[in-house]
Amino acid sequence: MTSEFIYAQPVKIFFGQGEFQKLGAVLDELGVTRAVLCCGRHFAPQASLLMEKEPRIAAVFTEVEQNPQLSGITETTRLCRVHAADGVIGIGGGSSLDTAKFAAAVAPNPGEPIDYYEGKRPLNAQNRLPVVAVPTTAGTGSEVTQVSVVSHGTEKKTINNPAFMPAAAIVDPLLSASVPPRTTMNTGLDAMAHALEGYWSRNHQPIPDLMAIEAVRLILGNLERAYRDGGDLEARSSMALAALLGGLSFALPKTAASHACSYPLSEDYHLPHGEACAFTLDSLVKINADERLEHLCHAVGLKDTDELAARIRALKALGGLRSRLSDLGDVDLAKLCRDCAAHPLMKNNPVSLDEEALREMFEALA
Ligand code: NAD
Numbered sequence: 001m002t003s004e005f006i007y008a009q010p011v012k013i014f015f016g017q018g019e020f021q022k023l024g025a026v027l028d029e030l031g032v033t034r035a036v037l038c039c040g041r042h043f044a045p046q047a048s049l050l051m052e053k054e055p056r057i058a059a060v061f062t063e064v065e066q067n068p069q070l071s072g073i074t075e076t077t078r079l080c081r082v083h084a085a086d087g088v089i090g091i092g093g094g095s096s097l098d099t100a101k102f103a104a105a106v107a108p109n110p111g112e113p114i115d116y117y118e119g120k121r122p123l124n125a126q127n128r129l130p131v132v133a134v135p136t137t138a139g140t141g142s143e144v145t146q147v148s149v150v151s152h153g154t155e156k157k158t159i160n161n162p163a164f165m166p167a168a169a170i171v172d173p174l175l176s177a178s179v180p181p182r183t184t185m186n187t188g189l190d191a192m193a194h195a196l197e198g199y200w201s202r203n204h205q206p207i208p209d210l211m212a213i214e215a216v217r218l219i220l221g222n223l224e225r226a227y228r229d230g231g232d233l234e235a236r237s238s239m240a241l242a243a244l245l246g247g248l249s250f251a252l253p254k255t256a257a258s259h260a261c262s263y264p265l266s267e268d269y270h271l272p273h274g275e276a277c278a279f280t281l282d283s284l285v286k287i288n289a290d291e292r293l294e295h296l297c298h299a300v301g302l303k304d305t306d307e308l309a310a311r312i313r314a315l316k317a318l319g320g321l322r323s324r325l326s327d328l329g330d331v332d333l334a335k336l337c338r339d340c341a342a343h344p345l346m347k348n349n350p351v352s353l354d355e356e357a358l359r360e361m362f363e364a365l366a
Pocket of ligand 1: 040041042043065066067068092093094095096098136137139140141142145146147148149150175176177178179180183187190273274
């Protein structure tokens, strides 16, 4: 019997090759007249051209870093205030989208981003600037989530709040054609982690479950192709759709153990987000194997959960991703297990994993 659930998805999504051309129309629809554009350095040359073409872009912040720092959010917020912006455009990977979402939530309110980061002021979903989120990697799904992941010094924090939900998402696979192979693999496996974790989360729901299955099917069929040939637009389109579906699969159920472990792996061993999620993902497929996961495997054309774990391992190896403890240098295993076990997302994992169980998992990766 299906138990009760509430499903809501408030972001208007424009998907397809060339859809980025609709940016002006989307800004019109949202009533945005002065926007701040926030992106990473890879998009800086296009940002200048875009600014010449699109008079509604009042200012551009092009310094978003990977694992974005609070300082970039503070600067984007400042630009929004100086230019009296009534909207924010985030173009880039999850780092740029999360920066745009956070700045847009703070700009029309009193105080600085640090106050909201530290929880000294409450975020207010009723008073924020609308965000147009334009992903250029196929991974995070940040364009459809109310999550912003931000680092302050060495601390990396996930803040989950309705104030961060974008107003619109433009998912144009053409924008991802320039993503280098290694980032293609990292981000593609991040999307795989979203789909699997949304699916096996203790809070899983029927609608996200279906999206998760389709996301996994698309990733298994297209990630290797996109990695080997970035110009393969069919594979890029499928991966862009997979990442979007991956975002929708975890937006409500939330992620679980692989994401919980990704935080210490990024903070202490500096793995990019997708690589950090992938580090434990195949181990967790085995740990979390049950009838539901077998069902997903059959639905995507795999024999069983062992084959799913092997496919993930093969993708990691193809991309040259770090996958053994020895790849991380000098590891403090006790601290790693303690930090992973203490992460709030660990509670969503279908199998309870304490420090001892995590030690066993990591030791098998020695
Ligand atoms: P990223 O945004 O850090 O980008 C990775 C690198 O790729 C950067 O150097 C960027 O400039 C470059 N890049 C991006 N698009 C490119 C393109 N089209 N061509 C060439 N280079 C390009 O990486 P990401 O994996 O997309 O995002 C990771 C961040 O998102 C992490 O901070 C992670 O914690 C966060 N995240 C957020 C959510 C959410 O729901 N908000 C979900 C998952 C992850």
